Amino acid sequence: MAQSPDSVFTPRAATINPDMYVAREDLEKALRDGLNSQQHLIVHGESGTGKSWLYKKVLADLKVYFEVANLANASRLGSITNELRNLVSRDGKAEKTGYSESKSAGFDALAAKAALDHTGQYEYGQKEPFEACLSAIRCRAGKRKGILVLDNLEAAFTDAFLKELADLLILCDDERYAEYGVKILIVGVPGGVREYYYKTPHHATVANRLRELxxxxxxxxxxxxxxAKKGFEQALGYTVESPSAVYAHIAWVTDRIPQMIHEYCLEVANLVHKSDRVITTESLNKADELWLAQSMYHGYSVVEQHMNERDTKAGRRNQTLFSLGCTDREQVKASDIEDVIRRQFPNSTRDTTLNVTQILAQLAKGGQPVLKRTPKGDAYTFADPRYRMALRAMLTKSTEERVEKVPLANT
Ligand SMILES: Nc1ncnc2c1ncn2[C@@H]1O[C@H](COP(=O)(O)OP(=O)(O)O)[C@@H](O)[C@H]1O
Ligand SMILES: [Mg+2]
Known part of the structure; x- marks a missing residue:
């Protein structure tokens, strides 16, 4: 029964802990619906948002058989095909039945097949790795649905890999490959994979075969x-004082990114685990310092470089940084930030112009910018999603409307 904090909060665990899994109904439903469609699927989102846990949970609940190919490995091994070969031979179950020419291949499929054949990296008389992989999945799945997951697409987001991926998807329509009835689930960071195919004339056909969740x-x-509650109260049996303040703070500093919640809560749990096992807002202050010094160190130092050194112009730049931390949206415009600054710092902004446009432009400059311009150029996003968390944990506002940074803990 006695669990340790790091078995409860697992920011980097690849395997799901069902006791800690939080249901995400809309996403789970979208994935289930997608599995019933005729298309292959794309699951996308920033790192640490829970893509891998999501598909693992949904596929396991549905008792779907799936194999995961890691495209980070593909990048290391030189091609997706190599990772697929790796996947099949890992369990030593590759069937070695002879392979015959496809009778049904359309032009696309033939071209795709030729492209793969040219890799010339499989022995004659064996199924080429992609087919061997589909065949193995079908064999192991039996009557269940079979899925081939290609995870971490971002690790292979180059023209060569995307071309190979397109070839694989086109091949799936070839009768011989289609026979295995294995669906492909692509998982990765870039939201624009589908657009990529729309923009590439030859691959427009591929775009129609993909559904982006x-x-x-x-x-x-x-x-x-x-x-957080499951972890602290149920699994670890802690007492949480002023729970609404505690949980609001956790949501705030972690920006509600699952991996960050685990990481931060682990910090908090380690602080109280060997003592009274009571979490207070005081524990959170301590955790903020430790978290900044460890996980947020990079963000901390980047933000620090952009802060006003001395107390110039009411520290407008610091107020802007603080206000950026207050925002919740993916993209911010100067006018949005100006509103936040005026609301957060009413006394020092009354009857003054703020030049927010200029300050934001500065924050997007230099070797380590805090912000970057959106492609359209009319708004900004954080250069790294962690910067918002760093801002929230590191900046404080005094009653005189001055913004100061929390010193780093000595670890
Ligand atoms: N639904 C969830 N409920 C609870 N924790 C989650 C959930 N999804 C993700 N996590 C936590 O976040 C971490 C990162 O999730 P992961 O699925 O690996 O993200 P991604 O694949 O998007 O990078 C996991 O190790 C786990 O600790
Ligand atoms: Mg993942």
Whole structure:
């Protein structure tokens, strides 16, 4: 029964802990619907948002048989095909039945097949690795649905890999490959894979075979609280004082990104585990310092470089940084930030112009910018999603409307 914090909060665990899994109904439903469609699927979202846990949970619940090919490995091994070969031979179950020319291949499929053949990396008389992989999945799945997951697409987001991926998807329509009835689930960071295929004339056909599910992103407040609560109260048996303040703070500093929630809560749990096992807002202050010094160190130092050194112009740049931390949206415009600054710092902004446009432009400059311009150029996003978390944990506002940084803990 006595669990340790790091068996409860697992920011980097590849395997799901069902006791800690928080249901995400909309996303789970979108994935289930997608599995019933004729298309192959794309699950996308920033790193740490829970893409891998999501598909593992849904596929396991549906008792679907799936194999995961890691495209980070493909990048290391030189091609997706090599990772597929790796996948099949790992369990030593590759069937070595002879392979025959396809009778039914359309032009696309033939071209795709030729492209793969040219890799020339499989022995004659064996199924080529992709087919061997589909065949193995079908064999192991029996009557169940079979899925081949290609995870971490971002690790292979180059023209060569995308071309290979297109070839594989086209091949799936070839009768011989289609026979295995294995669906492909592509998982990765870039939201624009599908657009990539739309823009590439030869691959327009591929775009029609793909369905992009809604973006996997931060949890809702309720989901975030439920996650922290499961861990602290149910699994670890701690007492949480002023729970609403505690859970609101956790949602705030972690930006409700699942991996960050685990990481931060682990910090908190380690602080109280060997003492009174009571979590207070005081424990959170301590955890903020430790978290900044460890996980947020990079963000901390980047933000620090952009802060006003001395107390110039009411520290407008610091107020802007603080206000950026207050925002919740993916993209911000100067006018949005100006509103936040005026609301957060009413006394020092009364009857003054703020030049927010200029300050934001500065924050998007230099070797380590905090912001980057959106492709359209009319708004900004954080250069790294962690910067918002760093801002929230590191900046404080005094009653005189001055913004200061929390010193780093000595670890
Ligand atoms: N639905 C969830 N409920 C609870 N924790 C989750 C959930 N999804 C993800 N996590 C946590 O976040 C971490 C990162 O999730 P993961 O699925 O690996 O993200 P991604 O694949 O998007 O990078 C996991 O190790 C787990 O600790
Ligand atoms: Mg993942």
């Amino acid at each position: 809604p973006e996997v992103s931060r949890l809702t407040r309720e989901q975030c609280t439920s996650l």
